[in-house]
Amino acid sequence: xxxxxxxxxxxxxxxxxxxxxxxxxxxxxxxxxxxxxxxxxxxxxxxxxxxxxxxxxxxxxxxxxxxxxxxxxxxxxxxxxxxxxxxxxxxxxxxxxxxxxxxxxxxxxx
Numbered sequence: 001x002x003x004x005x006x007x008x009x010x011x012x013x014x015x016x017x018x019x020x021x022x023x024x025x026x027x028x029x030x031x032x033x034x035x036x037x038x039x040x041x042x043x044x045x046x047x048x049x050x051x052x053x054x055x056x057x058x059x060x061x062x063x064x065x066x067x068x069x070x071x072x073x074x075x076x077x078x079x080x081x082x083x084x085x086x087x088x089x090x091x092x093x094x095x096x097x098x099x100x101x102x103x104x105x106x107x108x109x110x
Contacts, residue, residue, distance in 0.1 A: 009079050085099070
C-alpha cells in the first residue's frame with residue numbers, strides 16, 4: 001500500500017516553456033506549470049470549463065528531457081508526489097508553495 005501514498009497523476013498542457021536551472025554540481029532542475037481542464041454543465045445547462053494550474057519540478061534526467069522536448073502548449077502526463085515548502089521573500093514575508101515532484105513524464109500528442 002505504500003506505493004499508493006502521496007501519488008499524483010495528471011494529464012495537462014504546459015503553460016510555459018520549462019525554466020531550467022543548473023546547480024553548481026551540474027544537476028539540472030526543471031520548473032514548469034501544467035493546466036488541467038474539467039468541463040461540466042451548470043444549472044442553466046451551459047458548458048463550463050474549470051482550469052486548474054499545477055506547479056511541477058523535475059530533477060536530473062527528467063529535467064534534461066524537459067529541457068530538450070517540452071515547450072508551451074505540449075500535452076504531458078505527470079506522475080509524482082505532492083511536496084510543500086516555504087521560503088522568505090526579499091521583503092521578509094514568508095510564502096508557502098505546493099509543487100508536484102515529477103517521478104515519471106510521458107509526452108502525449110504530436
